[in-house]
Amino acid sequence: xxxxxxxxxxxxxxxxxxxxxxxxxxxxxxxxxxxxxxxxxxxxxxxxxxxxxxxxxxxxxxxxxxxxxxxxxxxxxxxxxxxxxxxxxxxxxxxxxxxxxxxxxxxx
Amino acid sequence: xxxxxxxxxxxxxxxxxxxxxxxxxxxxxxxxxxxxxxxxxxxxxxxxxxxxxxxxxxxxxxxxxxxxxxxxxxxxxxxxxxxxxxxxxxxxxxxxxxxxxxxxxxxx
Numbered sequence: 001x002x003x004x005x006x007x008x009x010x011x012x013x014x015x016x017x018x019x020x021x022x023x024x025x026x027x028x029x030x031x032x033x034x035x036x037x038x039x040x041x042x043x044x045x046x047x048x049x050x051x052x053x054x055x056x057x058x059x060x061x062x063x064x065x066x067x068x069x070x071x072x073x074x075x076x077x078x079x080x081x082x083x084x085x086x087x088x089x090x091x092x093x094x095x096x097x098x099x100x101x102x103x104x105x106x107x108x
Numbered sequence: 109x110x111x112x113x114x115x116x117x118x119x120x121x122x123x124x125x126x127x128x129x130x131x132x133x134x135x136x137x138x139x140x141x142x143x144x145x146x147x148x149x150x151x152x153x154x155x156x157x158x159x160x161x162x163x164x165x166x167x168x169x170x171x172x173x174x175x176x177x178x179x180x181x182x183x184x185x186x187x188x189x190x191x192x193x194x195x196x197x198x199x200x201x202x203x204x205x206x207x208x209x210x211x212x213x214x215x216x
Contacts (some may be wrong), residue, residue, distance in 0.1 A: 026207070039212055039213045040130070040213065042212075045203060046201045048202045052201070053118070091153035094155050094159075099130075101141055101149050104147070
């Protein structure tokens with residue numbers, strides 16, 4: 001079995017715009033999770049007050065090609081909505097796991 | 109049951125110093141995983157050529173207090189080793205999970 005690839009995206013969200021960001025992200029996420037090859041995702045919100053990235057999204061895709069193909073015209077149209085254009089760019093990239101230690105605790 | 113907190117740390121590693129970074133990170137990781145409250149971690153390496161962060165570390169700690177207490181004199185001494193002082197600062201912060209969708213695929 002081939003392991004999915006991991007896409008990690010870090011967002012610098014201006015103070016006071018956290019709820020806007022979650023609304024935006026939720027809209028994009030609903031779109032992406034309907035695409036072929038989408039496996040799993042988890043959105044993290046910083047509790048550290050001075051964190052550089054307020055939100056980090058962690059996503060599994062079956063292959064890098066699936067991830068690339070999902071960034072289609074429909075996706076680009078979502079990003080062009082006027083209220084999203086002024087968000088700073090994010091850092092999204094594809095990753096492999098190079099080291100793992102211990103056993104992850106999962107929510108019940 | 110209280111869920112562990114998540115610590116995510118993104119590293120801007122200069123090109124050509126990836127192996128140095130992994131050696132450094134492994135030394136710090138060996139130290140940290142012996143500390144009370146350490147649960148789990150996973151180190152990611154970017155496969156995207158122009159990724160801003162070459163490495164991202166994803167760690168679970170039982171509580172934020174455990175995580176804070178682990179950054180003790182022994183930890184600081186590791187960071188002061190001469191070959192590590194010139195690495196750019198990383199972005200480490202504590203996060204909650206605010207949204208999760210799908211089922212994560214795990215390595216066999």
